[in-house]
Amino acid sequence: MPGILEKIKEVEAEMARTQKNKATEHHLGLLKAKLSKFRTELMEPAKTVKGEGFDVMKSGDARCALIGFPSVGKSSFLNKVCTGTHSAEASYEFTTLTCIPGLLQYKDARIQILDLPGIIEGASKGKGKGRQVIGVARSADLVIMMLDGVRGEIQKKLLTKELEDCAIRLNQKQPDIYFKRQKSGGVKLTMTCRLTQLDEKLVRSILQQFKIHHCEIIIREDCSADQFIDVIEANRVYLPCLYVYNKIDNLTIEELDEICRGQDHNVVCSVKLNLNIDFVLERLWNKLNMIRIYAKKKGSAPDLNEPVILRNGATIEHFCHSIHREMVAKFRYALVWGRSAKHRPQHVGLQHVLEDEDVVQHFFNHNKFLSYLIFKKKKLHSCASCNDQFLKNYTYKISFN
Ligand SMILES: Nc1nc2c(ncn2[C@@H]2O[C@H](COP(=O)(O)OP(=O)(O)OP(=O)(O)O)[C@@H](O)[C@H]2O)c(=O)[nH]1
Numbered sequence: 001m002p003g004i005l006e007k008i009k010e011v012e013a014e015m016a017r018t019q020k021n022k023a024t025e026h027h028l029g030l031l032k033a034k035l036s037k038f039r040t041e042l043m044e045p046a047k048t049v050k051g052e053g054f055d056v057m058k059s060g061d062a063r064c065a066l067i068g069f070p071s072v073g074k075s076s077f078l079n080k081v082c083t084g085t086h087s088a089e090a091s092y093e094f095t096t097l098t099c100i101p102g103l104l105q106y107k108d109a110r111i112q113i114l115d116l117p118g119i120i121e122g123a124s125k126g127k128g129k130g131r132q133v134i135g136v137a138r139s140a141d142l143v144i145m146m147l148d149g150v151r152g153e154i155q156k157k158l159l160t161k162e163l164e165d166c167a168i169r170l171n172q173k174q175p176d177i178y179f180k181r182q183k184s185g186g187v188k189l190t191m192t193c194r195l196t197q198l199d200e201k202l203v204r205s206i207l208q209q210f211k212i213h214h215c216e217i218i219i220r221e222d223c224s225a226d227q228f229i230d231v232i233e234a235n236r237v238y239l240p241c242l243y244v245y246n247k248i249d250n251l252t253i254e255e256l257d258e259i260c261r262g263q264d265h266n267v268v269c270s271v272k273l274n275l276n277i278d279f280v281l282e283r284l285w286n287k288l289n290m291i292r293i294y295a296k297k298k299g300s301a302p303d304l305n306e307p308v309i310l311r312n313g314a315t316i317e318h319f320c321h322s323i324h325r326e327m328v329a330k331f332r333y334a335l336v337w338g339r340s341a342k343h344r345p346q347h348v349g350l351q352h353v354l355e356d357e358d359v360v361q362h363f364f365n366h367n368k369f370l371s372y373l374i375f376k377k378k379k380l381h382s383c384a385s386c387n388d389q390f391l392k393n394y395t396y397k398i399s400f401n
């Protein structure tokens with residue numbers, strides 16, 4: 001019996017042999033499904049085998065993973081932008097052997113940056129510490145793919161493939177497909193648009209390949225077989241990625257110009273010469289898509305040192321939730337100052353969408369909230385906008401009873 005790695009090789013070889021045209025589309029689609037199944041099997045043990053030095057606690061408002069070939073300057077970057085951490089940097093490859101966390105303080109947010117060992121071609125199949133490294137990347141909110149300015153394009157292509165083989169999709173949207181397994185009733189397939197890369201026959205064959213006989217599917221966009229398989233497998237993570245081309249001190253102006261024109265997601269720098277690092281951080285911040293909300297107590301100025309960090313598009317409901325889980329149920333209304341407010345302040349409800357640097361003062365039903373706290377004997381951790389002394393005293397008592 002061939003092992004999974006051999007099976008993957010066989011399928012890959014068959015795909016390479018098969019010409020891409022209308023007549024082979026169906027066959028290729030099935031091979032893709034097969035390949036995806038094997039790769040998922042290959043990933044299973046990696047999830048449980050936790051590599052030594054790779055289980056780093058999540059901390060801060062967001063987590064970024066530094067992914068790149070050996071010696072592209074990942075550790076040098078970490079040392080440059082994070083305070084109070086040092087990760088060994090040297091001219092030889094595989095200097096870093098475990099996951100080294102650093103803390104970047106930027107725009108009042110706390111961003112965890114993880115320095116990782118370099119990965120090489122074949123990482124997804126277990127070469128070096130590739131699987132552990134990619135496992136850490138899966139847990140991040142953003143991938144910082146660090147590339148050597150001179151070999152950037154080829155490195156980018158190879159690493160993207162390695163991450164894809166471990167079910168990570170970079171800068172891609174989740175396909176607009178509804179999929180639900182069912183116990184009976186056969187395959188119920190609905191398409192709300194014309195499909196040019198996939199037909200019903202192929203959809204059904206792919207489902208058979210995964211031994212799915214009963215399910216409901218609604219395809220709402222003109223997706224490819226790959227995208228359809230992504231939804232069926234349900235283990236894909238969709239992450240934003242910033243491609244950082246380092247060591248631009250080795251490039252000519254023409255080469256540099258080409259990279260900068262390349263793509264929205266590209267940014268260049270030289271860690272060694274301290275060139276463009278500020279802009280890298282600004283791009284990183286934008287990619288993380290975070291907003292800062294400042295809580296304000298009645299009758300006093302907002303606390304500008306410690307914002308509540310939320311995702312772009314967050315509402316007052318998210319804001320309340322981040323202060324206390326039970327707050328939403330007792331919520332009455334909030335006052336908002338800032339970009340999202342039509343008046344100064346605007347009186348808003350839970351569904352109001354916030355924007356970066358808004359100031360919020362919220363009001364809730366103290367009695368209801370108190371009875372909850374007494375009932376649960378819970379301590380109120382951080383109600384930033386509550387300055388009701390009565391509530392504070394009560395909370396104090398509850399927590400020490
Ligand atoms: N020319 C140049 N060299 C750099 C730059 N940034 C880092 N280096 C050098 O590149 C070498 C590798 O740097 P590291 O930070 O150890 O690279 P790494 O990606 O962490 O390497 P591994 O941990 O081995 O994967 C060191 O000798 C650095 O001094 C840069 O902007 N320009």
Ligand SMILES: [K+]
Pocket residue numbers: 070071072089090091092093094095096
């Ligand atoms: K190195």
Ligand SMILES: [Mg+2]
Pocket residue numbers: 074075076087088089095096115116117118
């Ligand atoms: Mg390193």
